Amino acid sequence: MTTEDTGHAPHRTLPVTDLSLVVLIGASGSGKSTFARRHFKPTEVISSDFCRGLVADDENDQSASKDAFDVLHYIAGKRLAAGRLTVVDATNVQPEARRQLVRVAREHDVLPIAIVLDLPEEVCLARNAARPDRADMPRHVIQRHRRELRRSLRGLEREGFRKVHILRSEDEVEQAEVVLERRYNDLRHLTGPFDIIGDIHGCRSELDTLLGKLGYVDGAHPEGRTAVFVGDLVDRGPDSPGVLRRVMSMVADGNALCVPGNHENKLGRYLKGRKVQLTHGLAETVEQLEREDAKDPDFRKQVGAFIDGLVSHYVLDGGRLVVCHAGLPEKYHGRTSGRVRSHALYGETTGETDEFGLPVRYPWAEDYRGSVAVVYGHTPVPNTSWINNTICLDTGAVFGGKMTALRWPERELVDVPAEQVWYEPVKPLETEAPGGREGRPLDLADVQGRRIVETRHMGRLAVREENAAAALEVMSRFAVDPRLLPYLPPTMAPTATSREDGYLEHPAEAFGEYRAAGVARVVCEEKHMGSRAVALVCKDAAAARERFGTADGGPTGALYTRTGRPFLDDSALTETVLGRLRAAVTAAGLWEEWGTDWVLLDAELMPWSLKARGLLRSQYAAVGAASGAVFPAATGALAAAAARGVDVGALADRQRERAGDAAAFTAAYRRYCWGTDGLDGVRLAPFQILAVQGRSLASVPHDEQLAWLDRLVEHDPTGLLQVTRRLVVDTADEASVRAGTDWWLEMTGRGGEGMVVKPLGALVRDGKGRLVQPGIKVRGREYLRIIYGPEYTRPDNLDRLRGRFLGHKRSLALREYALGLEALDRLADGEPLWRVHEAVFAVLALESEPVDPRL
Structure with missing residues (x-):
């Protein structure tokens, strides 16, 4: 749009988009710098004079102009990349100077806006004469500036400026007011909750059923929820006009938002009389609209106006959510350009075609690392899942699949089945899945080099290249099949060093740490005299094949160490252990209670x-x-x-x-060694249920966890499973703390390893919102002799050991814990295994850090 006022106006409002490149245009002396100071923050303005001073120590050295503008364009680019309003203060009267600035704006997908100060020649001369550094500027320079400006005025829109504001007198400049406008796609102030609905394609009946299941009555939700449609409302299905009426009505009433799909874009061009091919279902929509004309002659105009008003994508919920049709990389969020709109409508292709003659889409979601959730549709998948904080909601309703919605912020999926196959797809729906259950094969590129893993509980965690290389060596040479490696347990933080006479570790410090973090109740669990073991137990071979992609006749799970290595060299013996665990889960009735076909357990396998x-x-x-x-x-x-x-x-x-x-x-x-024969003498002490189908159980309180595990032990007739003894302690109660300490002293006094102190509520944060250590190990005096040597209890040795630095170990424990939680969340969400494995591999990589394992 162009805003231009050719007459006198006592007050001029100049709308400026809040993220844009504002280009001030005017002859020397027209007051651009004064205008910029009055209407914009000092940090928002980049002056060509200032940049000349940077490179030449003289703001009027015209010989430095080329280098100065290189600096100006660089700074402008950096500001725009960071999403900041940027104002360029220079004469900008020459087309080439403006062309470069328009190019910078387009490179960063923001709008270029021109503010022109077209003041009379005498005004410019007088102002320059009043400036000591400009007093000698010849009249012909001002005249040349004004000639170039006047020649440019009518062509500024054609040059690419989306808004042009022209001020022609000192009075207009004085009375002008710059008003920042929110971008059309910026709806961060809307916080929902939302129900985001995938591709509809004319399936009106399924849409009504889904809206009903979501709780909408006559297009409105009694709890004030807002529906958000990801586009492709039309084509292929039986009632595109009915879908349009429902969605248009909900949007008009303020009960819904809608972004355009590529099918709406094509329909909009058809309604404007453009030449388009009636393919991919458009012919069906045109025929349905022709039948509507007899009932409502204005309906086509209403549809055309509705489509014209759709915005390519929306940024919602304080910037935590982006909704678009075909997906959007992070660099395009909240941006406004043809390139952004094109990607939002069509996505990106590799330039190849598949065996069905369709374009191969670039898997942008696999490269996405943003903290903002992106919800989209466009590419039909049989079953949807989160991939790198993105999710596709097109589950092929028109092809006989289902129609899917995502409740936000709950992240809950709701779907209804298609009533029939309304349109036969060119490409079978089941081949479309970008992730599916197995997804694509695990790829070396997923774990090579420096990596950043986005976690829900601790933000972005970095993995250094050298650590990744070490982990890759372990994983490739020694680990179990990665498909059966959905989790690695974190290292455990030791308690702070004790000052108790003769002790390096003591429960007092663990209880005190949790009390300081606001954790009132903790559970003390016996530390078994064995090795950490993770057990993945599937109900049967079919369940292992369905979720973990094992081959027919393959293993029904895995039993592995905390570094991913098979615990037992004998695969038949491993299957026997899994079989006994499976039998205990079955006898305890836990498959049904959990609603799962597999379970992941954290345990200790003995003897050491x-x-x-x-x-x-x-x-x-x-x-x-x-x-x-x-x-x-x-x-x-x-x-x-x-x-x-x-x-x-x-x-x-x-x-x-x-x-x-x-x-x-x-x-x-x-004490940690005894003879075994097969499984005779072997004991397995499970202490946490990590995940089951559709649920991560890592946040379930430990008393509930241990109750489940007691049932497992109770229903194991073979004697393999062993109870984990425990004691609940109130950290604010001296008697309770004393009882916990006495329990530890008694247990370690007869040779026990010690205990692990955990928040009873499992996943806990402190008063500042930071993750609290999930467990603190407090090892016995005699057990530490194994770790630090026979003579570590001597006073001089204890004094030296009390200087051990635990900060790195404790930081490592929290980072690995967050990665483990992320792996479990991805596993429970049904994400493809390469996504789960990204977090699992990161745990192993962090374990490769040079931290003394004895701490």
């Missing part, structure tokens, strides 16, 4: 020697054997010396203490 036999033999047993060989001889020699009258009392006492420490070390690690 089952997995750590090599470590025991090469490290711990070697120390024990050496001390057993050395100390008896040493103490014997010292005793003989003492018998001869040599004063070796202090040295002998020290060696006896060292021998006692070595014996305690040997006794400590031997």
Whole structure:
């Protein structure tokens, strides 16, 4: 639109889009800088004079103009890329100067707006004469500026300026008021809640059924919810006019929003008399509209006006949600250009065609890393799922699939089945899925190099290239089939260092930390004397094949370590463990209670020697054997010396203490070792249900979790499963804290490893909204002898160990926890496994950081 006033006006309003490139145009001395200072923030204005000063130390050095404008264009580009209003203060009377600025605006998909100060020559001369740095400017320079300006005025729109404001007198300039206008696509002030409805394609009956299921009555929702339509209302289906009437009515009443689809765009061109091919269902819509003409001759005009008024996409809910037809990369959100509109309507193709002769669409959602959710349609899929915070709601209703809506912010999917196949697709619907259950194969590019993983609970988490490379080595050489690796447990934070005499770790610090974070109740769980194990148990081979893509006759789950390696070398033995777990879940009635065909468990597998036999033999047993060989001889020699009258009392006492420490070390690690034969002697202690079909259970309170697990143990007749003992503690109650401490002292005093203290409510945040540690391990005095060496309890050694730096380990534990939660959420949401695996791989990569594992 052009705003131009050729007459006197006491007050001029100059509308300026809030994200645009405003170009001030006028001869030297026309007052552009004064105008800019009056109407815009100092940081919004980029002056060519200032840029000359930057590069030449002289704002009037015209020989520096080329470099100065390079700087100006660079700064303008950076501001526009950041989504900031930008004003260019220069003469800009030459077409080439303006052309470059229009190009900058188009590169960043914002509107270029011209504000022209066409003041009389004498005014410009007088103002320049009043400036010491411009007093010598010749008259012919001003005359040339004005000639170039006058030649340009009528062509500014053709140059690409979307708005042109012309001020022709000092009075007009003085009375002008710049008013910022919100972009048409900026509806951030609307916070919903919303019901976003996928492609309809003339299926009026299914639309009515879906709206009814969502709770709408006569087009309005009793709770004030707003429907948002993603476009493609028309073509192919039996009643495009009926769909248009319903949607147009809801939009007019303020009960709905609608963005255009490519089918509306084509219909709009047809209604304007443009030459279009009546293909892809448009012929059916035209025929239906012709029947409507007899009933309502104005209906076509109303439809044309409605389509003309549709905006390419909307930014909603404080900027947390974008709705469009064909998807939109982050760089286009809230932008206004033909390129943005084209992508919103049609998406992007690779330039190839598939075996059905259709264009191959570029998988933009796989590259999306934005924090803003993008909801779209356009490409029909049999079952929808979230991919990188984007979701496609076109589930092929017109092709006999279903019509789908997304409740926002609940992220709940609601759908209704198609009443019949209304239009036979060229391409079978089931081949269209961009993710499906398995989705595309896992790709090396998903995990190579530096990665940023977007998580719901901790924002963006970075994975360094060197850590990714180390993780890839482990994953490719040692891990279980990645399809059966939907989760890796995080490292666990140790408790803060204790100052209790003789102790490095003590429950007091763990209880105090949770109390300071506002966590009133914690559960203390026995730390089992084994190795961390994750068990994926499917109800049967069909369930494993359906969700995890295993081959016919393949495994029915997996049992793996915290680094993704198979726990047992014998696959048949692994299937036996899974079979016993499956039988316990069945006997406990939990398949039905959870409504699932698979379950993911976090557990401890014992004995420790089952997995750590090599470590025991090469490290711990070697120390024990050496001390057993050395100390008896040493103490014997010292005793003989003492018998001869040599004063070796202090040295002998020290060696006896060292021998006692070595014996305690040997006794400590031997408690974690016992013989096994097959599964005889093996124990599995599950302590958390991580996820089931359609649900992440990581936020379920631990008392509920442990009640489920007690039922599992109760219904296991084989003796494989073992109960996790626990005690609930009130962190604000001294007696309760003392009872928790006594329980730990009793347990560790008889050789137990210790306990893990967890918030009873599981997923918890502190008063500042930060994630609280999901668990803090408090290990016993004797167990730590295995970790830090036989003599670590000596006062001088304890003093050194109390200086250990735990910050990195604790930060790592929280980041891995957030990634684990993200993997579980994606798994429960039914996202393709490559998406789940992105977060799983990141946990393994972070584990490759150089952090002392003993902490």
